[in-house]
Amino acid sequence: MLKKYLLTVCVASSCLTLFAQDEVPQDGFYHTKDFKNAVATPYPEIRQADVLSVKRIWRDIDTSEGINKLFSSPQSNLMDILKAAIDSGRITAYDPAVSPKNPSGDAFTVPIPGKEVFSRLTDSVMVPVFDKDGYQTGSKMYAGEFNPEAVTKFRLKEDWIFDKGKGSYQPRIIGIAPLIKITAGDSVISEQPAFWLYFPQVRNILAQKEVITNYSTDMSFDDIFILRKFKSTIVKESTPGDLRIKDYAKSDDDMQKESDRIEKSLKDYRKKVWDTPAAN
Numbered sequence: 001m002l003k004k005y006l007l008t009v010c011v012a013s014s015c016l017t018l019f020a021q022d023e024v025p026q027d028g029f030y031h032t033k034d035f036k037n038a039v040a041t042p043y044p045e046i047r048q049a050d051v052l053s054v055k056r057i058w059r060d061i062d063t064s065e066g067i068n069k070l071f072s073s074p075q076s077n078l079m080d081i082l083k084a085a086i087d088s089g090r091i092t093a094y095d096p097a098v099s100p101k102n103p104s105g106d107a108f109t110v111p112i113p114g115k116e117v118f119s120r121l122t123d124s125v126m127v128p129v130f131d132k133d134g135y136q137t138g139s140k141m142y143a144g145e146f147n148p149e150a151v152t153k154f155r156l157k158e159d160w161i162f163d164k165g166k167g168s169y170q171p172r173i174i175g176i177a178p179l180i181k182i183t184a185g186d187s188v189i190s191e192q193p194a195f196w197l198y199f200p201q202v203r204n205i206l207a208q209k210e211v212i213t214n215y216s217t218d219m220s221f222d223d224i225f226i227l228r229k230f231k232s233t234i235v236k237e238s239t240p241g242d243l244r245i246k247d248y249a250k251s252d253d254d255m256q257k258e259s260d261r262i263e264k265s266l267k268d269y270r271k272k273v274w275d276t277p278a279a280n
Contacts (some may be wrong), residue, residue, distance in 0.1 A: 029158040033218055035220060038207045038208050038233065041222075046163050046165075046166075050164050051164075052162040053161075054160065055159070055238060056159055056237070057159075057171075057234055057262070057266070058235050058244075059155070059159050060156075061155075061156065061231070062233070063152050063153065066231065068084055071154070073212055073213060076221075078221060079149075079151045081146055081206070081221065082202070083118065083146070083199065086117055090205060091205060092111050092112075092197075092198070092201065094109065094110060094111050096112040096193040106193065119146075121146050145151045151179070153191060154179065155176070155179055155235070156175070157175040160266060168273060168274070169273040169274075174200075175198060176197050176202065177193035177194065178194050180193075180194045206220060207221075207222040209221045228272070245259060
């Protein structure tokens, strides 16, 4: 009897030892998402017949502000992610230049060749050219290296859609653009898109990139945008005159008040829609 007991204990111990050797230790309290193979979660379908109205909004995200610092984290920098995807040809950048076919500059009409995208964002440097005897024979312009950390703002173009079928008023991000500073001397006189990216094309890229901060979020960059986990300032809404807020606001305070007013109108209308029964 004792021999049988000891044999059972030995077999059980051997099994536990083998299991322990095969088991991979878990680095953390729970398993994180498989970001490498993730795909963007599709939006709920909206039938065109159910679209009662669409309002277009443009808003800026400043990555230096509180909650937005996750976009410029050294471990997961949004501009680094977008640059790598453009360089590899996975996404297409579009020219932001205004034209008769693209009066607002954000209509995704003219693709930019991959090699040209970031050369537009670098400062050119004049370098002297010397002959074999050390005498200067001329000079040549060289493009500097693009620094993703120089991008501190992004612009979103989005549509707010009233779906009467579901009784919902929901945003859909259409485009995203890194902003570059336009300077005169030492002063920044404006900021404008360096190029536009079609957001639905970018989503699967963002879904595979984990947001890394000082604490675990288990969220992708796509999650951050779709769940609206960012702070932003509205800079324009669709109007008959196609005016930006800064075109008619007299001061920075007036611009902020107008941005807040538009934001509040979106939230108020959304609440009103939610409080109204959906159409049958």
